[in-house]
Amino acid sequence: MKFIKNFEISIKLSPMKRKITLKQIARELDVSISTVSKALSNSKEISEDTTKKIQAFAKLYNYKPNNIALSLKNRKTKTIGILIPEIVHHFFSTVIRGIELIANRRGYNVIVGLSNESFTKEIINMEMLANGSIDGFILSISKETLLKQDYHHFNATINQGMPIVMFDRVVNEVDCDKVIVDDFNGAVKAVKKLIDNDCNHIGLITTMDYVSVGRLRTQGYVEALETSGIDANSDLILKIDDSLDVENHLEILENEIAQFFKTNKEIDGVFAVNELYAVTAMKVARKLGLSIPDDIQVIGFTDGVLSKHATPSLTTVSQHGQKIGEQAANLLIDRLEASDAESDQYFTNDERKTDFIKVVIETEIIERESTK
Amino acid sequence: MKFIKNFEISIKLSPMKRKITLKQIARELDVSISTVSKALSNSKEISEDTTKKIQAFAKLYNYKPNNIALSLKNRKTKTIGILIPEIVHHFFSTVIRGIELIANRRGYNVIVGLSNESFTKEIINMEMLANGSIDGFILSISKETLLKQDYHHFNATINQGMPIVMFDRVVNEVDCDKVIVDDFNGAVKAVKKLIDNDCNHIGLITTMDYVSVGRLRTQGYVEALETSGIDANSDLILKIDDSLDVENHLEILENEIAQFFKTNKEIDGVFAVNELYAVTAMKVARKLGLSIPDDIQVIGFTDGVLSKHATPSLTTVSQHGQKIGEQAANLLIDRLEASDAESDQYFTNDERKTDFIKVVIETEIIERESTK
DNA sequence: ATTCGTAACGAAAACGTTTTCGTGTTAACA
DNA sequence: TGTTAACACGAAAACGTTTTCGTTACGAAT
Secondary structure, three states: OOOOHHHHHHHHHOOOOOOOOHHHHHHHHOOOHHHHHHHHOOOOOOOHHHHHHHHHHHHHOOOOOOHHHHHHHHOOOOEEEEEEOOOOOHHHHHHHHHHHHHHHHOOOEEEEEEOOOOHHHHHHHHHHHHOOOOOEEEEOOOHHHHHHOOOHHHHHHHHOOOOEEEEOOOOOOOOOEEEEEOHHHHHHHHHHHHHHOOOOOEEEEEEOOOOHHHHHHHHHHHHHHHHOOOOOOHHHEEEEOOOOOHHHOHHHHHHHHHHHHHHOOOOOEEEEOOHHHHHHHHHHHHHOOOOOOOOOEEEEEOOOHHHHHOOOOOEEEEOOHHHHHHHHHHHHHHHHHHHHHOHHHHHOOOOHHHHOOEEEEOOEEEOOOOOO | OOOOHHHHHHHHHOOOOOOOOHHHHHHHHOOOHHHHHHHHOOOOOOOHHHHHHHHHHHHHOOOOOOHHHHHHHHOOOOEEEEEEOOOOOHHHHHHHHHHHHHHHHOOOEEEEEEOOOOHHHHHHHHHHHHOOOOOEEEEOOOHHHHHHOOOHHHHHHHHOOOOEEEEOOOOOOOOOEEEEEOHHHHHHHHHHHHHHOOOOOEEEEEEOOOOHHHHHHHHHHHHHHHHOOOOOOHHHEEEEOOOOOHHHOHHHHHHHHHHHHHHOOOOOEEEEOOHHHHHHHHHHHHHOOOOOOOOOEEEEEOOOHHHHHOOOOOEEEEOOHHHHHHHHHHHHHHHHHHHHHOHHHHHOOOOHHHHOOEEEEOOEEEOOOOOO
16 A cells, blocks of 8 residues: 555654545545445445445544534534633532533533622623624523623624523523523422421521522522511521632631521521532531521531531532533524524514523422421 | 625624624725724824824724634644543632643633543544644543553644643653652651651552552652551551542442451551542541541542631641642643744754653641541 | 436545745835 | 836635536447
């Protein structure tokens, strides 16, 4: 077999085999590029002899089509972009796992960007990826963006023909498919459970209202109380300012909660909008000499490692992060493959605002030792 | 301004603006593609007038070069592939955060694949990404691969000219840059601390030996004892079979540890090779009526959420996952940019086996409440 | 002997860039 | 007036594919 020069040289000098291309195969076998391409896709245009020869050669040199070239030609990359605020976070990484599972199964790759809760990083990341690198986005909005209420970058991306699926932290101002947790009803369920367990003074530990999930869970708390004929006492609601990340200001959190307990000694149940608040509440309660669940029962939101392995283990509202990721991925890929089946059908429809889907994932209460 | 047909149509029917290309700009402005390209890169070949006009038009239509086309032309994608066993895992997600930080800073994207501890998925993922989608890999080997000791896919990838950086779970059989934790010395430090704290009978809770990090930490445990004149008693070593994932078989773990404590009542210190084992040991000890740290002191490995928020909080050996990720990313990108500076210099060097770097990240003991 | 059909293949365009190498025009210079 | 140099721009190749549309040759049918 003869080789083109460069190829031969590189073989001699090292065991390195650069990826072989159609052009190289064509030269070696003295046929045209088109013939090689057709033979490898088993086109019946090519004779059986030639096909066999080409396929054997390709296999020998482990030919695999170049993805980038394919992407350019097909104008689709078969990869989806994930843009989330934070990755060292049980919920978000669980969602990624769900996305990756479905994506892989359906032949897609995932590329992740982290906004780090920053508006600017969110925009930069989107622009970096929106220029051909991906076919669509799955994202959860950063806190800063939620505060600013500036969503132009999402709409701009959508207007460029790139579909977006939002999950968890979503917003009405953007028209796209959404996958959300039933935060409201999850909270209702949790608080009802506390009520059923004979708690009479249920405290709420929540975040500031601009994070929609915090707001919804707070509303659920109020709702559950009211339908049970209890009126929500604002003294029993503790709002934590999480603009600074709490992980590194644990003492502040502990002090606030301790103060909360001390000034509201009647509290016999606590609902916290996340795992950390719940676990910290348990810790603080114990330091104050209260026993769980006898003196205070606690339920958290988000079923992560902490809930499972805390002592006592924590009763939580599970969000099914993986399901969320799977749904989001399926939604996005469905949209992608529908739009290239009949490319204009979808986009020329003037009423497309109404066509978007909002999937609500039901929550589930996982009972553990922090409730009776 | 006149428009080419397709573009005009799409504008009329919807507010959607498909990404504009050089070719379209060229047609609108009645110049050639090359002129547009040059004008946008401020080439002095182009007159000031033309340049201004083109740049204004490009800005108006928000032109951004297509990444895929650039990748094809430059034969590099500016994205790096991460391949890890699991993402819902504090350590691994921390590493990703470190990688993403550096990658972003240096103009790279990251695409993640999950092997899910499976040999086959590892290979499939690698092949999927190695065909042009990425410029290099950062990876940690799956358990199944470690068991099989089959590393041909790594070497094959390297031989195709794609650099790999391995972290944490690495292996001598593959020649590449590596970033590892100083597992051995971390374990030594931890056990020495227990000895200094007057523990006389230190138990070890570890994994099976095929996971190198488990093996190294075990060796560190033995080493620390021996240099202190204590001989390691194999009764005090509990090896957990984690071939099935432990998260879902918590009771098995608890029972084994309970049995371990009951048959070795003299234990007054425990070193566990991960967070979960350590926290579970604390939980079991308490159930047995032992108090921490008075009766038993505990140190774990891996500083995650559990350690920080357990009660009592856990003294651990921190691995600095983010540092590991940052180092790995820098190593990989350095290698990538060096190799395209002088493309053959590096690869034609026959002694390149010796050129690879192994970075060891020092561990650090974080003292909390589980030790005196 | 001419037409036709078909089998087997090649040329070329297209995807969106960048870059090298022309080429034509104009002004300056001898 | 003829030569040259600078200027401003365009054509085309290249990256690696797929696919459409030829084109050739040859046997069969008229």
